[in-house]
Amino acid sequence: xxxxxxxxxxxxxxxxxxRAADWRLxxxxxxxxxRYYVKDDLELAREVEEVRHSLTLYIDxxxxxxxxxxxxxxxxxxxxxxxxxxxxIAQALFAASISKNPWFDLPEAAAVKTALPASGFTxxxxxxxxxxxxxxxxxxxxxxxxxxxxxxxxxxxxNALELFISKTTxxxxxxxxxxxxxxxxxxxxxxxxxxxxxxxxxxxxDDIAFSEPDTARLEAATGMRLAQVRDxxxxxxxxxxxxxxxxxxxxxxxxxxxxxxxxxxxEAIFTKASSFTLGMNIQQSDxxxxxxxxxxxxxxxxxxxxxxxxxxxPDGFPLEPTQVVEKGILKCLTGGIRYADWLGQxxxxxxxxxxxxxxxxxxxxxxxxxxxELVKFSDFRLETSTGDFGGExxxxxxxxxxxxxxxxxxxxxxxxxxxxxxxxxxxERGLGSRSLCPVAVKLAGVSITGAL
Numbered sequence: 001x002x003x004x005x006x007x008x009x010x011x012x013x014x015x016x017x018x019r020a021a022d023w024r025l026x027x028x029x030x031x032x033x034x035r036y037y038v039k040d041d042l043e044l045a046r047e048v049e050e051v052r053h054s055l056t057l058y059i060d061x062x063x064x065x066x067x068x069x070x071x072x073x074x075x076x077x078x079x080x081x082x083x084x085x086x087x088x089i090a091q092a093l094f095a096a097s098i099s100k101n102p103w104f105d106l107p108e109a110a111a112v113k114t115a116l117p118a119s120g121f122t123x124x125x126x127x128x129x130x131x132x133x134x135x136x137x138x139x140x141x142x143x144x145x146x147x148x149x150x151x152x153x154x155x156x157x158x159n160a161l162e163l164f165i166s167k168t169t170x171x172x173x174x175x176x177x178x179x180x181x182x183x184x185x186x187x188x189x190x191x192x193x194x195x196x197x198x199x200x201x202x203x204x205x206d207d208i209a210f211s212e213p214d215t216a217r218l219e220a221a222t223g224m225r226l227a228q229v230r231d232x233x234x235x236x237x238x239x240x241x242x243x244x245x246x247x248x249x250x251x252x253x254x255x256x257x258x259x260x261x262x263x264x265x266x267e268a269i270f271t272k273a274s275s276f277t278l279g280m281n282i283q284q285s286d287x288x289x290x291x292x293x294x295x296x297x298x299x300x301x302x303x304x305x306x307x308x309x310x311x312x313x314p315d316g317f318p319l320e321p322t323q324v325v326e327k328g329i330l331k332c333l334t335g336g337i338r339y340a341d342w343l344g345q346x347x348x349x350x351x352x353x354x355x356x357x358x359x360x361x362x363x364x365x366x367x368x369x370x371x372x373e374l375v376k377f378s379d380f381r382l383e384t385s386t387g388d389f390g391g392e393x394x395x396x397x398x399x400x401x402x403x404x405x406x407x408x409x410x411x412x413x414x415x416x417x418x419x420x421x422x423x424x425x426x427x428e429r430g431l432g433s434r435s436l437c438p439v440a441v442k443l444a445g446v447s448i449t450g451a452l
Contacts, residue, residue: 001053001078002027002173008085018093021060021069022106024174024316027053032166033130039158040138051078057089059096060103070099104338108176112311113320114301119185120212121165129165129213136215137161137189140223154195154233156226159203161191178316185211186307189218193225197233204229204376204394209433211307217431228375231406232395238410240450241398246412247366247373249440254432255382255389256423256441259416261297261354262384264324266335266343273385276330283328289421296357297325299334299348303436308352317349324354356437359425366426366442373397374412387417409451419443
């Protein structure tokens with residue numbers, strides 16, 4: 001297919017009035033095993049095969065004495081005839097010709113800087129991959145079932161579970177001679193756990209993405225939610241709480257840290273979506289603020305266990321671990337090479353993953369004084385540009401200084417931009433969906449609306 005596309009480009013070059021200055025071709029082959037379970041019973045099993053070719057064309061021009069570059073991308077299928085490919089390319093050339101952006105160059109061939117280790121899935125057969133992950137995800141539910149026969153309580157259990165294991169192979173080529181292949185394994189599961197309460201059944205939903213058959217991590221994912229749904233069955237309405245610190249864990253903690261990482265990109269700064277500047281202390285709302293827990297952030301090419309690891313970014317630029325923030329100070333910008341060029345900054349590449357340094361306090365110390373710890377929301381949102389966040393409380397734990405009480409209902413709201421200087425991170429770290437970061441963050445000044 002690559003040869004057919006290159007030949008089509010050559011035909012377009014000969015007969016067209018619009019000529020591509022550069023091009024990029026990414027061919028993707030994906031195979032995926034899918035399983036759907038209700039309770040512990042398999043409802044549906046299927047295998048999916050996909051092949052796609054994404055071609056991006058670049059057209060150069062000059063406007064006002066400055067060189068510009070337009071671009072357009074198309075998806076080509078192996079089933080297309082030569083005439084269909086020619087037609088698609090002609091459409092893309094026209095679209096790219098009317099696009100006018102500041103000029104940037106494509107990366108040339110470059111040696112890999114960060115090796116991508118082979119996934120543990122590689123050594124397993126197709127059925128074995130799925131079965132190993134299924135058993136790990138269901139293991140805590142089986143232990144719960146044994147315990148329930150001895151003590152009849154809320155019967156926490158898995159209501160439904162979906163499990164996908166996919167392998168994606170990418171072949172990258174561009175007109176500058178850059179060429180490389182990558183292989184990525186991704187596992188994904190989403191599940192609903194439930195329990196009985198005096199007022200009827202209660203449910204919690206969660207999901208997990210992984211690139212390794214890490215059975216301990218998979219067991220912990222469902223085990224944690226099974227324990228929490230039991231607490232949800234006993235939860236009382238969240239009271240009106242004032243001036244109480246809030247602890248956010250898991251995905252919501254990662255969202256807080258991601259706000260700093262995502263605003264420290266060349267794209268966010270170029271488009272003025274971010275107020276960060278190089279050399280500033282990004283943990284200060286005001287220069288007079290006292291930062292309680294200075295943080296370090298790295299852009300990571302590879303984090304073992306997480307999908308999104310890779311030696312090159314989507315432009316074909318080689319990636320390597322890069323410190324972005326040091327003791328709260330923004331040291332460099334990551335992001336697409338075009339934005340780095342437009343800002344006059346060194347190219348670092350665009351990263352999917354990041355890591356955050358451990359905090360100053362252990363989880364035990366974070367929990368030692370009265371607080372509200374929130375572990376599940378009905379809908380948690382954080383606005384990347386402003387830092388405003390909020391969500392409805394599905395499950396939390398109110399510690400009044402003596403008792404840890406499960407609560408539900410009510411909501412919280414706040415702004416990372418306003419609360420950042422006083423935030424404190426946990427010393428313990430764990431894998432999130434796109435990071436290795438502290439498992440919890442404690443914030444003072446969050447607005448809490450009770451359910452009563």
